[in-house]
Amino acid sequence: MAIMRYAEALNAALREEMGRDPRVFMFGEDIGRYGGVFKVSRGLMDEFGEGRIRDTPISEQALTAMAVSAAMTGTRPILEIMYADFVPLCMDALVNQASVFGYLWEGQIEIPFVLRTQGGGGVGTGAQHAKSLDVFLAHIPGIKVVAPVTPADAKGMLKAAIRDPQPVIFLEHKLLYNTRGEVANEEDVLVPLGKARVAISGTDISIFASSKMVVEAEAAAKLLAKDGIGAEVIDLRTLRPLDLSAIKASIAKTHHAVVVNEGWNFCGYVSELSATIMDHCFDDLDAPVSRVAMPDMPIPYSEPLEAAVIPNASRIAEAARRTLA
Amino acid sequence: MQNAPSIEEQMEIHRRMILTRRLEEILGGLAKDGKTRGPLHRCDGQEAVGVAGCMALRANDYVCTTHRGHHVYVGKGMDPRRIVAEIMGRETGYCRGRGGHMLLGDASTGMIGGNAIVGAGIPAAAGMALSIQVMKEDRVAMAVFGDGAAQTGIAHEAMNMAGLWKLPVIFLLENNQYGLTVRQEVQSPVEDLFIRAAGYGMPGLKVDGNDVVAVYQAVAEAAARARRNDGPTLIEAKTYRMQGFSTSDMGGYQSEAEMAPWRDRDPIRLSAETLSKSIGSEAVAEIAEAAEVEIQAAFALALADPFPVFEFHRPSGAYTEV
Numbered sequence: 279m280a281i282m283r284y285a286e287a288l289n290a291a292l293r294e295e296m297g298r299d300p301r302v303f304m305f306g307e308d309i310g311r312y313g314g315v316f317k318v319s320r321g322l323m324d325e326f327g328e329g330r331i332r333d334t335p336i337s338e339q340a341l342t343a344m345a346v347s348a349a350m351t352g353t354r355p356i357l358e359i360m361y362a363d364f365v366p367l368c369m370d371a372l373v374n375q376a377s378v379f380g381y382l383w384e385g386q387i388e389i390p391f392v393l394r395t396q397g398g399g400g401v402g403t404g405a406q407h408a409k410s411l412d413v414f415l416a417h418i419p420g421i422k423v424v425a426p427v428t429p430a431d432a433k434g435m436l437k438a439a440i441r442d443p444q445p446v447i448f449l450e451h452k453l454l455y456n457t458r459g460e461v462a463n464e465e466d467v468l469v470p471l472g473k474a475r476v477a478i479s480g481t482d483i484s485i486f487a488s489s490k491m492v493v494e495a496e497a498a499a500k501l502l503a504k505d506g507i508g509a510e511v512i513d514l515r516t517l518r519p520l521d522l523s524a525i526k527a528s529i530a531k532t533h534h535a536v537v538v539n540e541g542w543n544f545c546g547y548v549s550e551l552s553a554t555i556m557d558h559c560f561d562d563l564d565a566p567v568s569r570v571a572m573p574d575m576p577i578p579y580s581e582p583l584e585a586a587v588i589p590n591a592s593r594i595a596e597a598a599r600r601t602l603a
Numbered sequence: 604m605q606n607a608p609s610i611e612e613q614m615e616i617h618r619r620m621i622l623t624r625r626l627e628e629i630l631g632g633l634a635k636d637g638k639t640r641g642p643l644h645r646c647d648g649q650e651a652v653g654v655a656g657c658m659a660l661r662a663n664d665y666v667c668t669t670h671r672g673h674h675v676y677v678g679k680g681m682d683p684r685r686i687v688a689e690i691m692g693r694e695t696g697y698c699r700g701r702g703g704h705m706l707l708g709d710a711s712t713g714m715i716g717g718n719a720i721v722g723a724g725i726p727a728a729a730g731m732a733l734s735i736q737v738m739k740e741d742r743v744a745m746a747v748f749g750d751g752a753a754q755t756g757i758a759h760e761a762m763n764m765a766g767l768w769k770l771p772v773i774f775l776l777e778n779n780q781y782g783l784t785v786r787q788e789v790q791s792p793v794e795d796l797f798i799r800a801a802g803y804g805m806p807g808l809k810v811d812g813n814d815v816v817a818v819y820q821a822v823a824e825a826a827a828r829a830r831r832n833d834g835p836t837l838i839e840a841k842t843y844r845m846q847g848f849s850t851s852d853m854g855g856y857q858s859e860a861e862m863a864p865w866r867d868r869d870p871i872r873l874s875a876e877t878l879s880k881s882i883g884s885e886a887v888a889e890i891a892e893a894a895e896v897e898i899q900a901a902f903a904l905a906l907a908d909p910f911p912v913f914e915f916h917r918p919s920g921a922y923t924e925v
């Protein structure tokens with residue numbers, strides 16, 4: 279084990295997987311010489327050369343479509359999209375190409391590519407550089423979507439994503455890159471996709487979150503503990519396919535649920551979580567599910583305005599108290 | 604010279620370029636002291652493109668710019684105090700603190716607006732030109748965009764339609780040699796991007812982007828053409844980005860050897876030299892002094908302005924309840 283930053287854990291995963299499989303290559307804007315604007319690919323161009331680590335023009339739509347078809351024909355592309363806010367430019371390739379052909383041509387082709395991107399707000403990047411569009415991606419059949427919060431999961435899940443036969447969207451958060459944690463050094467430690475993790479166990483209420491919202495949920499659990507409330511924090515880790523057994527097990531224990539996502543509320547990822555819990559855990563619930571999400575409006579720039587919209591620990595704790603009241 | 608700026612216009616271009624440069628320098632200082640939020644994209648060295656380009660338009664013409672648009676904001680005649688207030692997140696800013704430095708909009712000067720989705724301003728200007736054509740108005744629209752933006756798919760789609768329908772639009776490509784951190788040759792197999800105009804049936808030309816007179820003339824000629832219903836023009840202004848990509852840029856990829864010749868060709872210095880010949884160096888110095896007073900006042904006022912109070916944006920809401 280070693281202590282690593284989240285960005286370093288991703289870098290290690292990329293280096294190891296590129297070293298073990300010559301079919302893996304990476305492309306994206308400013309990822310080569312500069313090492314990526316969040317430094318995730320630092321040093322990789324020197325190690326693997328300009329053929330396998332490619333700086334690209336600003337061409338998200340074509341890049342994503344090319345990742346899909348390159349994956350169909352024998353490579354394992356990793357595409358970095360600098361901000362999740364640019365994912366709408368990638369949508370046709372995901373919705374009308376990757377999703378569709380994975381089904382229609384099943385048995386003839388596989389589409390093993392990874393699209394890495396990062397979202398989230400809190401640092402004044404404004405309405406076009408701070409969104410969480412998880413739900414846009416998790417809505418698409420045939421595509422996996424993961425959003426790990428710890429450096430260990432970042433590494434283990436990126437490795438699993440690169441080896442996965444399906445398209446995987448790998449969601450990072452700009453405020454997680456510098457967070458530290460223990461990470462396995464061994465090359466064969468993979469964290470399976472599709473499995474949630476109990477971040478904090480508790481018996482009174484379940485809080486379901488992913489990515490940076492897990493950090494906020496953990497802080498909320500500390501606030502609630504002061505009032506004698508034992509909150510269980512479930513780190514979903516994978517948004518699609520969703521780990522239903524983990525959700526059921528937690529609610530069977532706590533009978534209350536708060537669902538959290540940094541994206542918008544209406545038709546949001548929180549809506550899906552809430553509906554899934556209603557569908558599968560209704561008999562175990564003692565109160566309606568509470569949603570904590572971004573208000574349904576663009577993200578403002580000015581500090582007091584941005585702070586008012588981003589979901590945080592106190593809003594999560596408040597929702598938990600309301601649910602238990 | 605056809606379509607050349609008058610002496611008065613050249614003086615005003617000079618003044619606005621100094622305002623822009625000092626805006627960038629003071630913001631840079633505030634950013635170093637941790638007093639700004641988010642990245643700032645400075646346009647030092649590129650002032651001639653945005654300022655002279657906008658000065659060649661009329662007040663009611665539209666302009667769209669990018670994440671690096673301070674010269675366009677000032678060039679189109681926006682108030683520096685309210686620009687600074689927006690960048691500092693204040694209620695008195697052009698978007699009441701909602702937008703920040705990349706997303707300013709001011710419908711009163713036709714500057715709609717800054718845009719941080721690379722390439723988005725190109726079809727935006729084409730759409731404004733479409734509106735002008737449909738409404739038979741005496742106006743033009745201009746997109747100021749980068750060499751990086753020129754590589755987007757949407758640039759091709761928008762320019763094709765602009766050529767096809769002879770839209771009254773000017774594509775002012777501000778080639779500062781870099782995308783974010785990568786040089787233009789990593790993004791395009793050809794050095795001159797204006798040659799693409801041929802594929803859209805519009806004139807394409809290259810100008811010295813550090814020469815205010817050259818930029819002004821090219822845009823004025825393109826605007827006249829658009830007003831005659833002769834369609835769009837692609838102008839590539841060659842310039843250079845002196846201060847890196849943004850204040851959060853770690854740098855290291857622009858060498859001193861590469862930058863030095865451009866420093867010698869500073870657009871403000873060149874403009875001062877040209878102007879001195881006609882109005883004398885004292886009058887040129889007075890322009891700079893007055894601009895300094897104005898920019899200092901803009902910062903002093905804006906920094907004393909209040910922050911906005913959060914309100915939910917009702918039109919964005921997802922429910923009605925009667």
Ligand SMILES: Cc1ncc(C[n+]2csc(CCOP(=O)(O)OP(=O)(O)O)c2C)c(N)n1
Pocket residue numbers: 307336338360364367669670671719720721722748749750751752753779781782783844848
């Ligand atoms: C669609 C999209 N892709 C990527 C980015 C990230 N990005 C912001 S500016 C930039 C480089 C733009 O280069 P250019 O158009 O030449 O403008 P310059 O910064 O040189 O003024 C990139 C890649 C973005 N904002 N939007």
Ligand SMILES: [Mg+2]
Pocket residue numbers: 749750751777778779780781782
């Ligand atoms: Mg550029």
